[in-house]
Amino acid sequence: MALLDRGVEVWAGSRSGAMSDRRIRGFRFDLTDESSIAAVAADMADQPPDLVIVASGVLTLADGTGPERSFRQIDAKAMEEVFRLNTIGPAMVAKHMLPLLQRDRRGVFAALSARVGSISDNGLGGWHSYRASKAALNMLIKNFAIEMSRTHSNAAVVGLHPGTVDTALSEPFQSNLPKGQLSEPAVAADNLLTVIDGLAPADSGKIFDWKGEEIPV
Numbered sequence: 172m173a174l175l176d177r178g179v180e181v182w183a184g185s186r187s188g189a190m191s192d193r194r195i196r197g198f199r200f201d202l203t204d205e206s207s208i209a210a211v212a213a214d215m216a217d218q219p220p221d222l223v224i225v226a227s228g229v230l231t232l233a234d235g236t237g238p239e240r241s242f243r244q245i246d247a248k249a250m251e252e253v254f255r256l257n258t259i260g261p262a263m264v265a266k267h268m269l270p271l272l273q274r275d276r277r278g279v280f281a282a283l284s285a286r287v288g289s290i291s292d293n294g295l296g297g298w299h300s301y302r303a304s305k306a307a308l309n310m311l312i313k314n315f316a317i318e319m320s321r322t323h324s325n326a327a328v329v330g331l332h333p334g335t336v337d338t339a340l341s342e343p344f345q346s347n348l349p350k351g352q353l354s355e356p357a358v359a360a361d362n363l364l365t366v367i368d369g370l371a372p373a374d375s376g377k378i379f380d381w382k383g384e385e386i387p388v
Contacts, residue, residue: 173360182220184211202227202260205267212267219271222367225264225282229256230301230340238298250300257304262311269319269328277325279367280315284308284330284378284386291387309378309388316376327370330378332386333359354381 172192174181181195188199198214200207229252231237236249261282272278287298288305309330316328335341335352336359354362362381369383378386 205263223268223280225261253300254304258307280328313376327375332380334381
């Protein structure tokens with residue numbers, strides 16, 4: 172909605188493709204199905220985007236499996252699913268969307284990351300699959316930024332940490348949050364768009380929080 176308020180043409184994808192606002196061009200895709208991502212990219216080829224935001228991610232799996240508190244709780248299948256959704260899926264989106272960014276004008280590719288994906292900022296441990304999948308995503312963002320700099324000098328490829336947002340992802344972990352730390356989705360969206368507005372090609376490859384401060388990797 173924040174982009175619509177700016178008069179921007181918005182394409183938004185989900186598994187159902189259903190959108191609550193007719194101004195949004197909804198499309199169906201599956202983050203785990205590369206062919207569905209490639210099909211959307213082909214549809215966009217004649218109207219290439221200036222901004223691509225990958226807003227997917229998982230912390231607690233559909234079967235209720237949550238982030239591990241100890242390495243003893245690591246399950247290979249659960250870890251694989253977390254990586255597929257948090258790392259491999261965004262990588263597949265980048266594979267097909269980055270080539271659509273125009274070389275002669277500003278373009279931004281942003282993927283939602285997380286502060287807990289920072290290796291140097293990790294002082295608590297735990298949440299092994301989630302932390303590792305986001306750390307891997309951060310590395311891919313850096314890799315993509317380097318590669319894009321060779322052909323798209325006006326592009327910025329970044330990771331964004333939205334803070335703790337009042338969504339289904341954070342709901343199981345909201346009870347112990349300090350007052351004022353939980354953001355409504357609309358507020359979080361405005362915050363991230365403000366960060367995106369201020370991005371320059373020199374910022375490519377970095378991870379930023381919702382205040383625009385760089386997060387160490």
